[in-house]
Structure formats: C-alpha cells, structure tokens
Amino acid sequence: MPRTLTRREWLAGSAGTALLSGCGEERPIVPSMVSIVRAPAYDQRLYETVRRMLEEHRLEVRGRHVVLKPNLVEFEPGSSMNTHPLLVHAAFEAFRGMGAASVRIAEGPAHRRNTLDLADAAGYFKIVPRFEDVFVDLNLDEVTRVRPVRQFSRLGALYLPKTVLGADLLVSMPKMKTHHWVGATLSMKNLFGVVPGGIYGWPKNPLHWAGIHESIADLHAIFPRPFAIVDGIVGMEGNGPIEGTPKPVGVLVAGHDPAAVDATCCRIMRIEPLKMEYLRLASGGEAHITERNIRQIGESLPAVATPFELIPEFRWLRMENS
C-alpha cells in the first residue's frame, strides 16, 4: 500500500535528522549491539542460554535493583500469548547470579483486572518460587507523576509506578507478536504495561486516544534505556496480540537499545521496521534503526528470519522480497 508521510512523521523525522546532524556536520551513529540467540524450546537449557546472553552484553547489575517486565495478556497456559514464565525465571536467576541487590517481576496487564489469577493461569506460580513475594502488580502500585522529556502525544504528564521508576535497570521482556493496531508488539510497546490501570482503566484507553504510536514514543522517552529480552521462542502471528496463532521461531533477541532490538525483531518477522511508525518516531528517524547501524551478534538474520502472517490491514508493512 503506498503511503505518504504525515506532517507529524515529517516533523519527527526532521527533528531526528537535525539532532543527528548538528549544524550540517554529520555525527557518526554508534551502532547498538543486538544479539540473536537460538533457543529451540522452553526447557532447562534456557537458564544457561540467558546467562550467557547477558554476559555478552556486559550488564553491570551488582548491587542494583532490577525489574523484569514480562508481557501478560490472557488466561492462557500455552506458549504463544504471554511471555513464558520459564524465560522470565531464567532471567530472574541470571540477574541474581550477577549480583543484583534485588530482582522483581512486575506487570500491569491491559484489560484483565485480576493480574495474579492471570499470572497463575500463565504458569508463573508453578515456575517462579514464592512468585507473590517477588511480583508487583503495576496496575495497583504506588505512583509518581512524570512528564516525558520529549513528547510525541497529547498525553501530558503520566502517573507511573514507583517500582519501575525506582529500578536501576528495567528489563522489557515481551513476546514476539504481531499486533492488530500497530503491526508488531515488541519491547517498546510492552511498556504500555507499566501504565497503571488503577489510574487509567482497563484497557489504558487514554494511550489509545492520544495515539498509540505517539504514546509508545512518549514511554520510550521516559524509559530510553531499558534492557530488552524478546521471547521469540514461540511468537504469535496473524491477529495478535491475543487472537493470533503460535509461530515457532526459536530465538531470543536482546540488547540495550529497544529501538534497535525491535527493529531486529521486525526483520526476523519480515516486517519492514522503517515502515513502523512508532519505531521511526521514537528513534528520531530512520538512521538509527537501519541494519548497518545495528551491531548484530549471534545468529545471522537470514538464518532465523521467518515471515509472520500479517492481517490485511498491515500487509503493507511486509519487507520486500519476503
């Protein structure tokens, strides 16, 4: 589908270009490191895989407070909708092993209010020992009012959970899924889950009215450097993030730069990241998320890429030659 730039996209792109090229002098972009690691199944091998992956990224978490933010959507014991609890527990153990002062798991589901029941149905109580002691329902957490440093939507200030704002390291742990409103939901969209339903409702409808893409970019401005670990062992294609079908990919994708991680996931899904509005907005244009500006390690993209089925409204996002 041919698509012209909106005024907002043009302005955002121009602003990004201006930022990247002070007074006409081009500054080199420091490539963000993104790793693609094979993980064929949700089994005990994940613990070692995640530990090694985090070591490669040289995260310094000794004495720090880490918050893992999975994506919990539905009462579903299967593997394609929610971030798998075994992956979250593997990350939990890895960060503890790296000397973190505390590791907590925190999530604020978008439309199901009974968060602990949802986590139970998704298998978290079985996999994570004393789950209730380490879990924070972000929908009902204490809040502080925050204004994004850069604002793309009309949201203005947002009340956000203290657990997340007070973390030394926030780790976004989404599922690799298509999304029926924005094309794909990955580590940046996953941060919708930090917006408290207790203040904004279920779903967090003010974000939708303010523009989903713009709200994602706002949240990226508030949390610009979360670490991201994307659960692409079994993703979801078609009418995600709820009604889609499981898509086995067998990978984890991780990195410090959520825009670069999400762009890499899009390429694995054979979605053109440069056509993804929120990625363009949040990264200030295209340069930052082009393939040559991402230092990718681990598996090569061609070795793991597999086209995700897209609903008709989003087929224009498909990468050419897919």
Place this chain on the structure above:
Amino acid sequence: MTIGILADKQNRDGGWPYVRGSSWIEPTAYAVLALLAAGETERARRGLRWMLAIERSDGGWPPKKGIDQSTWVTALVALLPPEELGASAHARAIAWLLGTTGRESTLTYRLREWLLGNAGLSGQEPPGWPWIPDTAAWVGPTSLAVLALDKEYRRRPLPAIRERIDSGRRFLLARVCQEGGWNYGSVRALGYASRPYPETTGMALAALRGVRSPATDRGLAVAQSFLGECRSADALNWLRLGLLAHGQLPVGYCHPLEVTDRTLPDTSLGLLVAEAEKGRDFFLA
C-alpha cells in the same frame, strides 16, 4: 473470619489498599459495603470519612488520594448508602455519573466524525461510561454505573436516572459477543470476533437485572459454563452476582475451595455476594 481480614488490613487513614500499601477508593468502597452488611459500622465510618476527604470539586472521586482526575470509581461511591456517606456527597456522585459518558457519545466527537465523513450524526451506540473521562465507554465501568444508578432509582425514581440506566443497558446489549456473554470492549476488533470474559459477563448480567432478551439468555448460558471452569475469585464473584440477578445461580452452588482471594476487593465482594445469596443484596438497597 473474612470480616476479620478487612479489620486487619484497614489503613490508619481509614481506607483500604488492594493488597498492601496506601488506600484506594475501590477496595475501600467494597470494604465499607461489606462491613455495613456485617454491622461493623465504626470501621465502615472511618472508611467513609477517608473517602469524603478526597472527593473532588467536580463531585467525582479519584482512584486514590493525590490523583487529579475523577474516574469510574465514583460509581462505587454512589453504591454506598446515602445515609452513611452523606446525602449531599451521594447526590454529587450521582450527578457526576449522570453527566459522564464515553467520549464517542459527546456532541463534539460526533460532530467531528461527521465532518470527517466517518459517521452519521445519528445512529451511534447508546452512551455508556468510561474508566476515565474523555475516553471511550467500556463494559466494566458501564455495568458499575448502571448498578449504582439502578440502586438510586429504587430510592429516587427520577426520569433522568431512568434514561441513563436504559441507555447504559442498551449499550451493554449492543456489545454481546457473537458466542454470547461480554468482552471488556467491542464485539469485534478489526473484523475479528471478541471472546467473552467471565468477569465482564458477570458484571453485565448484574447490570441487566430484570432485562429479558435473547442476548441475556445467551449471556446466562455463557456465565453458567464459566462458573464451572473459572478459578478467579474476582470473576466468580461477578458471575455469581450476575446469575443471582436473573435467578439463575444453581441451587446449592458452592464456591470452589481452591480459589484464592488475591485482593481485598475479592474478599469484600465475596462477602457481599454471600449476603446477596441469602437475600440481602447490597447492590439493590
């Protein structure tokens, strides 16, 4: 026993948390209703005093102290007995509800959509209630607002209240899922049928008390099937309340023992539903 939990968990300011921490309106409103049902008026009144202290100037209530927005929780305040809350505060809560609709029902929004060629000026959905003003209406807050207004109408049968109850119920009836029951939102999203959820199905059925239609019959059938398989205390409370409202809760129904109350609203609602099963429905009078 469970009333004892409510007593233990009451904060010093008089309100209740969801689990622990600071006081919120939702757990406090349900705890106050449960305590009043149990005759524990002193504790309930401490809760009421905290609630009254955070009322906003527009007559609505924020979800908790320090939030500068009145929201859906005003419906829960309106469910409280006016003689305990205070008649004027209660009347302001009702007025706030009567003046609140989903953004898609406002004249400004409809006019804008008409000017953009997206919709006609008439023929839109009946107005429901949003979680937070200036956003869309949803099944959950609409059900709670209808419950509050229905309770008020039994006390004060005013046409303006009747009109909003009826339109809220029409909103719910327009949102019945293809397979019966209620999702939290639309019947379809981008052409795909939405699935019903147990908690929203129970809430909608409770709000549709006295409404007989094929849609409620299908909703009741879905609720019966959810009742057998659901293991969420919150969802089961609403399913029981919804089925009770239509006289369809199976005789001798027993709450599954393995179901855990996760939050204080689960505990309070459980107590209120148990009272309703005995014929003392605090959502009615």
